[in-house]
Amino acid sequence: MPSERRLQVLSAIVTDYVRTREPVGSRALTERYRLGVSPATIRNDMAALEDEGYIYQPHTSAGRVPTQKGYRLFVDEVARVKPLSAPEREAMTALLAGAVDLDQVVVRTVRVLAQLTGQLAVVEYPSLRRTALRHLELVALGPTRLLMVIVTDTGRVEQRTVTLAGPGPQVVGALDPLVLERLRLRLNAALVGRRAQEVVPVLTHLAEQAPDDERALLAAVIGELVAALRPDAEERLAVAGTANLARSTPDFSSLGPLLDAIEEQVVLLRLLSPETDAPAGDGDPTGMRVSIGSENHDDVLAEASVVTAGYGVGQGQVLARLGVIGPTRMDYPATMTVVRAVARYLSRFMAGPAG
Incomplete structure (x- = not known):
């Protein structure tokens, strides 16, 4: 570990290289920063930092540039x-209000x-499988099709079209408005407040206890609901x-x-995974x-560098x-400040007025 002065x-x-995109020499450091030491000492410190791999000289007679290690x-x-800063806070409040x-x-x-970082920005929607169900709506679209609307406790809304297999008396009965409403009430009573990992056992029990006129419909709804909550279900970004990146x-x-790679979004999803990021600090x-x-x-x-933060509805709940x-x-300091502040704001929104 270099000394405090180094x-x-x-x-x-x-700081200088980020601002100017030009290699930094000892003279520039002496003129622009109050380091409290002589130019010769700064040159010695730069030589030591270079030997340790924290900076490098891109070409002869040039100043120094930070390395990835630096x-x-x-x-x-x-x-x-x-x-x-006050302007940043005002800009964030104005845009999110x-x-x-x-x-x-x-x-x-x-x-x-x-806008605040001048970088390419990515926000991941809360995953259905990490949230709890707030409401489930079933709307008939035709003799063999219905719309299932999933609303989570984070406010995410997911729509799925459910298609029943083949025509027949059982299908016609399943989409009877009274049967559909009864099933909707039964599903909400059993599932509201439950998280993804709790849903499958409950659905299995409902299927076993379902009356004959609900079985075909319930089987189709269960299939789509489980598909929406499965671990490899498509995430939204x-x-x-x-244009910032292009600049x-x-x-x-x-x-x-x-x-x-960014356009494919698979890379973005992997970057947002906490397992792939290096720590910026504890606490x-x-x-x-x-x-x-x-x-x-x-x-x-x-x-490239990637700065990410998690958001949720409670302390430590990402x-x-x-x-x-x-x-x-x-x-890095400015970018980290904005990312953390925006993550905290979004967490407060997710928690609601009482959060």
Whole structure:
């Protein structure tokens, strides 16, 4: 671990390079930062940091540039998450004010992240399998089709079309309005407040006890409901700020493959998984993580950094994650501040007025 003074030198190099995109020399550090030591001492510290792999010289007679190892040390030991500035807080409040449902707040949140960080922003919708059922609605669409609307305690709404197999007296009876209403009431009474892992046993019991005129309909509904809650069910993402990433072209040797990977969204879902991120520090209830370069475990992300945080409805209860993607030459303290603040705001929204 470098000394405190060398950490200050590294911090100055990172700060200057993020701001200028130019290699940083000892003269620039002496002129711009009050490090309290002579230029010769700064040059010695820079040489030591270079020997330890925290900075490097891109070409002869140039200043120094942080390495991935240098950024990692900066994030772990120097960067500090601070409260939002007054303008940032006002901008976030203005953009998020008036959101009344989950879709609105997620769309506005991803715009806030992109605007305040200047990076590509991603917000994951709360997974159906991590939330509890608030309401289940069944609406007949025809003789053999109905619409199932799943509403969770986080405000997420999922719609599924249920199709019964083949025509026949049993199907016609199953879609009788009285039978449909009776089944809806029975399902809500049994499932409301239950989480995904609790649903299947309850549905199995209901199927065993169902009267004959509900069996075909109940079997079809169970099939779609279980499919919606299965662990590998499709997750939903909101993305904004692709143009921000495009403006970072000088920081990437090739931006095309990265944009292609992001468009597929599989890469984004994996990045939002807490298991794939490197820790930014302990004690943050949002579980904020920062992964830099090769820590992303994907060649197309080797020149990118990802800052993510979780949000939920209670202390330590993470329902989904949000974050930003940008170049490794990122303003880490400012980005971490915004990501954490937005995650906390979204958590408060999820918790509701009493949260």
